[in-house]
Amino acid sequence: EVVLTQSPATLSLSPGERAALSCRASQNIGSYLAWYQQKPGQAPRLLMYDASNRATGIPARFVGSGSGTDFTLTISSLEPEDFAIYYCQHRYNWPLTFGGGTEVEIK
Amino acid sequence: EVQLLESGGGLAQPGGSLRLSCAASGFTFSSYAMSWVRQAPRKGLEWVSSIIASGDRTYYADSVEGRFTISRDNTKNTLYLQMNSLRADDTAVYYCAKNLGYDWYYFDYWGQGDLVTVSS
Numbered sequence: 311e312v313v314l315t316q317s318p319a320t321l322s323l324s325p326g327e328r329a330a331l332s333c334r335a336s337q338n339i340g341s342y343l344a345w346y347q348q349k350p351g352q353a354p355r356l357l358m359y360d361a362s363n364r365a366t367g368i369p370a371r372f373v374g375s376g377s378g379t380d381f382t383l384t385i386s387s388l389e390p391e392d393f394a395i396y397y398c399q400h401r402y403n404w405p406l407t408f409g410g411g412t413e414v415e416i417k
Numbered sequence: 418e419v420q421l422l423e424s425g426g427g428l429a430q431p432g433g434s435l436r437l438s439c440a441a442s443g444f445t446f447s448s449y450a451m452s453w454v455r456q457a458p459r460k461g462l463e464w465v466s467s468i469i470a471s472g473d474r475t476y477y478a479d480s481v482e483g484r485f486t487i488s489r490d491n492t493k494n495t496l497y498l499q500m501n502s503l504r505a506d507d508t509a510v511y512y513c514a515k516n517l518g519y520d521w522y523y524f525d526y527w528g529q530g531d532l533v534t535v536s537s
Contacts, residue, residue: 344523346462353527354454355513356463365517365525397462401522405478406464 314409333398422449426531439513
Protein backbone atom coordinates (compact mmCIF):
# COMPACT_ATOMS: atom_id res chain seq x y z
CA GLU A 311 0.00 0.00 0.00
CA VAL A 312 1.27 3.45 -0.90
CA VAL A 313 1.47 5.63 2.20
CA LEU A 314 1.18 9.36 1.58
CA THR A 315 2.66 11.62 4.25
CA GLN A 316 1.64 15.26 4.21
CA SER A 317 3.56 18.03 5.90
CA PRO A 318 3.25 20.20 7.76
CA ALA A 319 0.08 19.18 9.57
CA THR A 320 -0.81 22.83 10.02
CA LEU A 321 0.39 25.88 8.15
CA SER A 322 -0.34 29.28 9.73
CA LEU A 323 -0.16 32.07 7.17
CA SER A 324 -1.68 35.44 6.36
CA PRO A 325 -3.68 36.36 3.26
CA GLY A 326 -1.34 37.28 0.43
CA GLU A 327 1.41 34.95 1.60
CA ARG A 328 2.68 31.97 -0.33
CA ALA A 329 1.85 28.45 0.85
CA ALA A 330 3.83 25.33 0.06
CA LEU A 331 2.29 22.00 1.01
CA SER A 332 4.21 18.75 0.79
CA CYS A 333 3.07 15.20 0.02
CA ARG A 334 5.58 12.38 0.15
CA ALA A 335 4.85 8.89 -1.17
CA SER A 336 6.32 5.72 0.33
CA GLN A 337 7.23 4.50 -3.16
CA ASN A 338 7.59 5.88 -6.67
CA ILE A 339 4.11 6.74 -7.97
CA GLY A 340 5.16 8.59 -11.11
CA SER A 341 2.87 11.58 -11.54
CA TYR A 342 -0.26 9.81 -10.35
CA LEU A 343 -1.18 12.28 -7.64
CA ALA A 344 -4.13 14.59 -7.02
CA TRP A 345 -4.81 17.39 -4.57
CA TYR A 346 -8.14 18.25 -2.97
CA GLN A 347 -9.38 21.15 -0.87
CA GLN A 348 -11.98 20.67 1.83
CA LYS A 349 -13.74 23.34 3.84
CA PRO A 350 -15.74 22.65 7.03
CA GLY A 351 -19.07 20.97 6.33
CA GLN A 352 -18.34 20.61 2.63
CA ALA A 353 -17.32 17.82 0.30
CA PRO A 354 -13.76 17.87 -1.02
CA ARG A 355 -13.00 19.69 -4.26
CA LEU A 356 -10.51 18.43 -6.83
CA LEU A 357 -7.73 20.98 -7.40
CA MET A 358 -4.98 19.17 -9.31
CA TYR A 359 -4.61 15.81 -11.00
CA ASP A 360 -1.63 13.91 -12.34
CA ALA A 361 0.52 16.16 -10.17
CA SER A 362 0.44 19.34 -12.21
CA ASN A 363 -2.85 19.60 -14.10
CA ARG A 364 -5.40 22.05 -12.74
CA ALA A 365 -8.95 20.78 -12.58
CA THR A 366 -11.75 22.69 -14.25
CA GLY A 367 -12.28 26.13 -12.77
CA ILE A 368 -9.27 26.10 -10.44
CA PRO A 369 -7.45 29.46 -10.30
CA ALA A 370 -3.93 29.79 -11.62
CA ARG A 371 -2.57 30.63 -8.14
CA PHE A 372 -2.73 26.89 -7.42
CA VAL A 373 0.31 25.10 -8.84
CA GLY A 374 1.16 21.42 -8.47
CA SER A 375 4.61 20.00 -9.00
CA GLY A 376 6.70 16.92 -8.38
CA SER A 377 7.00 13.32 -9.48
CA GLY A 378 8.22 10.03 -8.09
CA THR A 379 7.92 10.35 -4.32
CA ASP A 380 7.92 14.11 -3.62
CA PHE A 381 5.08 16.44 -4.53
CA THR A 382 4.21 20.03 -3.71
CA LEU A 383 1.07 22.10 -3.92
CA THR A 384 1.90 25.80 -4.01
CA ILE A 385 -0.63 28.57 -3.53
CA SER A 386 1.14 31.67 -4.80
CA SER A 387 -0.85 34.27 -2.86
CA LEU A 388 -3.42 33.13 -0.34
CA GLU A 389 -6.95 34.43 -0.74
CA PRO A 390 -9.37 34.36 2.21
CA GLU A 391 -11.27 31.45 0.63
CA ASP A 392 -8.10 29.31 0.46
CA PHE A 393 -7.97 28.64 4.19
CA ALA A 394 -9.01 25.01 4.36
CA ILE A 395 -7.67 21.47 4.66
CA TYR A 396 -5.78 20.01 1.73
CA TYR A 397 -5.40 16.32 0.93
CA CYS A 398 -3.29 14.46 -1.58
CA GLN A 399 -4.38 11.15 -3.16
CA HIS A 400 -2.65 8.71 -5.49
CA ARG A 401 -4.01 6.50 -8.26
CA TYR A 402 -0.84 4.50 -8.88
CA ASN A 403 -2.26 1.17 -7.74
CA TRP A 404 -4.83 -0.42 -5.43
CA PRO A 405 -5.74 0.51 -2.81
CA LEU A 406 -6.12 4.20 -3.50
CA THR A 407 -4.97 6.18 -0.49
CA PHE A 408 -5.13 9.74 0.79
CA GLY A 409 -2.62 11.66 2.82
CA GLY A 410 -3.52 12.78 6.32
CA GLY A 411 -4.11 16.37 5.28
CA THR A 412 -2.57 19.80 5.83
CA GLU A 413 -4.66 22.52 7.40
CA VAL A 414 -3.93 26.02 6.12
CA GLU A 415 -5.10 28.37 8.84
CA ILE A 416 -5.18 32.12 9.18
CA LYS A 417 -2.30 33.45 11.21
CA GLU B 418 -24.74 20.44 -14.03
CA VAL B 419 -23.38 17.32 -12.38
CA GLN B 420 -25.34 16.29 -9.31
CA LEU B 421 -24.78 13.37 -6.97
CA LEU B 422 -27.36 12.77 -4.27
CA GLU B 423 -26.71 10.15 -1.60
CA SER B 424 -29.41 8.53 0.50
CA GLY B 425 -29.88 5.58 2.79
CA GLY B 426 -27.63 6.54 5.65
CA GLY B 427 -28.60 6.65 9.29
CA LEU B 428 -28.20 4.65 12.47
CA ALA B 429 -27.34 0.97 12.36
CA GLN B 430 -26.47 -1.51 15.07
CA PRO B 431 -23.13 -3.29 15.15
CA GLY B 432 -23.42 -6.31 12.89
CA GLY B 433 -26.28 -4.71 10.99
CA SER B 434 -26.67 -3.61 7.40
CA LEU B 435 -27.41 -0.49 5.40
CA ARG B 436 -27.58 0.25 1.69
CA LEU B 437 -26.48 3.61 0.39
CA SER B 438 -27.70 4.93 -2.93
CA CYS B 439 -26.33 7.73 -5.06
CA ALA B 440 -28.54 9.22 -7.76
CA ALA B 441 -26.48 10.81 -10.50
CA SER B 442 -27.46 13.39 -13.10
CA GLY B 443 -25.90 15.92 -15.44
CA PHE B 444 -23.43 13.55 -17.12
CA THR B 445 -23.36 10.25 -19.00
CA PHE B 446 -23.33 7.99 -15.95
CA SER B 447 -22.55 4.83 -17.91
CA SER B 448 -19.28 6.32 -19.21
CA TYR B 449 -17.56 6.92 -15.88
CA ALA B 450 -16.16 4.87 -13.07
CA MET B 451 -17.68 5.77 -9.71
CA SER B 452 -16.44 5.53 -6.16
CA TRP B 453 -17.30 5.80 -2.49
CA VAL B 454 -15.07 7.73 -0.10
CA ARG B 455 -15.73 8.10 3.62
CA GLN B 456 -14.65 10.44 6.37
CA ALA B 457 -14.91 9.50 10.02
CA PRO B 458 -15.79 12.33 12.43
CA ARG B 459 -12.91 14.82 12.64
CA LYS B 460 -10.70 12.54 10.56
CA GLY B 461 -9.27 12.50 7.05
CA LEU B 462 -10.54 10.97 3.84
CA GLU B 463 -10.55 7.22 3.24
CA TRP B 464 -11.23 5.59 -0.11
CA VAL B 465 -13.75 2.77 0.28
CA SER B 466 -14.58 1.27 -3.12
CA SER B 467 -14.68 1.89 -6.87
CA ILE B 468 -16.52 0.35 -9.79
CA ILE B 469 -15.71 0.66 -13.46
CA ALA B 470 -18.17 2.20 -15.90
CA SER B 471 -19.65 -1.10 -17.08
CA GLY B 472 -19.91 -2.46 -13.55
CA ASP B 473 -17.86 -5.54 -14.42
CA ARG B 474 -14.94 -4.80 -12.11
CA THR B 475 -14.88 -3.59 -8.54
CA TYR B 476 -12.20 -2.59 -6.05
CA TYR B 477 -12.29 -2.37 -2.27
CA ALA B 478 -10.24 -1.10 0.63
CA ASP B 479 -8.97 -3.89 2.88
CA SER B 480 -11.02 -2.43 5.74
CA VAL B 481 -14.31 -3.20 3.96
CA GLU B 482 -13.41 -6.15 1.69
CA GLY B 483 -15.87 -8.98 2.19
CA ARG B 484 -18.38 -6.81 4.07
CA PHE B 485 -19.27 -4.06 1.57
CA THR B 486 -20.46 -4.47 -2.03
CA ILE B 487 -20.44 -1.70 -4.61
CA SER B 488 -22.77 -1.91 -7.58
CA ARG B 489 -24.44 0.29 -10.14
CA ASP B 490 -27.51 0.39 -12.32
CA ASN B 491 -26.68 2.29 -15.50
CA THR B 492 -30.33 2.25 -16.56
CA LYS B 493 -31.24 4.17 -13.40
CA ASN B 494 -28.07 6.30 -13.17
CA THR B 495 -27.61 5.08 -9.62
CA LEU B 496 -24.64 3.87 -7.60
CA TYR B 497 -25.03 1.65 -4.55
CA LEU B 498 -23.03 0.55 -1.53
CA GLN B 499 -24.36 -2.44 0.38
CA MET B 500 -22.80 -2.43 3.83
CA ASN B 501 -23.04 -5.60 5.93
CA SER B 502 -21.50 -6.63 9.25
CA LEU B 503 -21.19 -3.01 10.21
CA ARG B 504 -18.73 -2.03 12.92
CA ALA B 505 -18.35 1.06 15.07
CA ASP B 506 -15.33 2.14 13.02
CA ASP B 507 -17.52 2.29 9.90
CA THR B 508 -19.13 5.40 11.38
CA ALA B 509 -18.45 8.17 8.89
CA VAL B 510 -19.85 10.48 6.29
CA TYR B 511 -19.97 8.52 3.06
CA TYR B 512 -19.43 10.43 -0.17
CA CYS B 513 -20.37 9.25 -3.61
CA ALA B 514 -17.84 10.51 -6.14
CA LYS B 515 -17.62 10.62 -9.91
CA ASN B 516 -14.28 9.60 -11.33
CA LEU B 517 -12.45 12.08 -13.55
CA GLY B 518 -12.45 9.73 -16.51
CA TYR B 519 -13.16 6.23 -17.70
CA ASP B 520 -10.07 4.87 -16.02
CA TRP B 521 -8.86 7.87 -14.05
CA TYR B 522 -9.34 7.23 -10.36
CA TYR B 523 -9.46 10.79 -9.20
CA PHE B 524 -12.74 12.31 -8.04
CA ASP B 525 -13.94 15.45 -9.78
CA TYR B 526 -17.50 15.64 -8.44
CA TRP B 527 -18.73 14.67 -4.99
CA GLY B 528 -22.11 14.30 -3.37
CA GLN B 529 -23.00 16.18 -0.21
CA GLY B 530 -22.30 13.13 1.89
CA ASP B 531 -24.50 10.80 3.95
CA LEU B 532 -23.83 10.08 7.60
CA VAL B 533 -23.70 6.47 8.73
CA THR B 534 -23.60 5.90 12.48
CA VAL B 535 -22.95 2.43 13.84
CA SER B 536 -23.88 2.22 17.49
CA SER B 537 -25.93 0.14 19.88
